[in-house]
Amino acid sequence: MQDLGRGFKVPLPERFRPKSLDEYVGQEHLLGPEGPLGLLIRTNSIRSCILYGPPGVGKTTLVRLMGSATGRELLEINAVTSKLSDLRALADRAVSLMSMGFDPPIAFVDEIYHFNSQQQNVLLPFVESGQMVLVGTTTENPWFEINKTLLSRMLVYQMKPLEDSHVLLVLERALEDEERGLGRLGLSATREALGAIASSASGDLRQALLRLEAVASGVAAMGGSSIREEHVVAFAGSSFRRYDRSGDQHYHLISAFIKSVRGSDPDGAVYWLARMLESGEDPRFIARRICILAAEDVGLADPMGLVLAEAAASAFDRVGLPEGDMILAEAAIYLAAAPKSNRAYEAIRSARKAVEAGDLMEVPDNLIPGSPNYVYPHGDPRGWVPASYLPEPRRFYRPTDLGTEARIKERLRRLWRRFGEER
Known part of the structure; x- marks a missing residue:
């Protein structure tokens, strides 16, 4: 029998990391011919940044390749195991390299979201002065987990799961x-x-x-x-999940399930649910999709849809399979049979599109904390007072005449002139 242990003490994922960008696979949106990060690496013009993405997509490997491709020294620490003293030592090393005439080193902080605000602030002046290029990796949303002051001085690149x-x-x-x-x-x-x-x-x-x-x-x-x-x-272990050979089954089945619920066909919904469960699909993935369906496609036509979907996801976590299939089925059937509205989905997409396009309005004076011009709605018997909540008129939410949303629409028409303009 072959000696399987010889030469294999280091796990395959670690020893098989790419040695150059040419070996790197995936993330074409960042590293392709027109990819922004690839261009900066190739021209040695990298900036402090956060690489944000799920596990196993090549974040750590990419940072290390940044160092080798640019010839900069890589100072690497892990936020899980490092202390404040380690951070200060890293900063001192960066300053020393700069004083010797080297390019600013790459300070690589793996899982940077584990650092608290005080630890992150240690790096702030060195990033701001350009004495280091800080590159942090995170599986958690950096807009919530990273110090806003530090984040404002960094670019964020989102990395995708590999195809x-x-x-x-x-x-x-x-x-x-x-x-x-x-x-x-x-x-x-x-x-x-x-x-x-x-x-x-x-x-x-x-x-x-x-x-x-x-x-x-x-x-x-x-x-x-x-x-x-x-x-x-x-x-391959119990985490192995069987899909069809082309890999398309995963996407085809979830697409059929979503469209059956959206199309108000409970029989179609429960059939495709059964197909996914039998194929070995992760039921928690299905539960997440059910929650999204409740918000995106049922919406305010039946607000209880989201309540039931969230309850189903929580109950499934407690019960698991095999009995948990009836919990997912109950939620799917309810959502399929419910009235539909995607207007909440459209409202937030429209609002975010406006913000991304640069429609950045200032907060009105009457809404600033402590403003004497703010009128408390509960002080009026109606529970509402005419006031301005945007400095300029905008319309993002357009309710339907279906289900509960019809009642919401009628109340809004009574309160706000813009909701009555569609009559």
């Missing part, structure tokens, strides 16, 4: 590579087996490589020479 085609390409390379991969095991793999690993990893390359290594080791231990689908099921 199955990206993951499949790396798996094929890893299986053949004899220096850093699994090539010394002398194994081949069917396209279906690698496709199953790729699609089950949900865009997480680290997970895909871990599963490939486990499956390859298992097959080699058995004296086999080829990895097949049944080996993936046997060795």
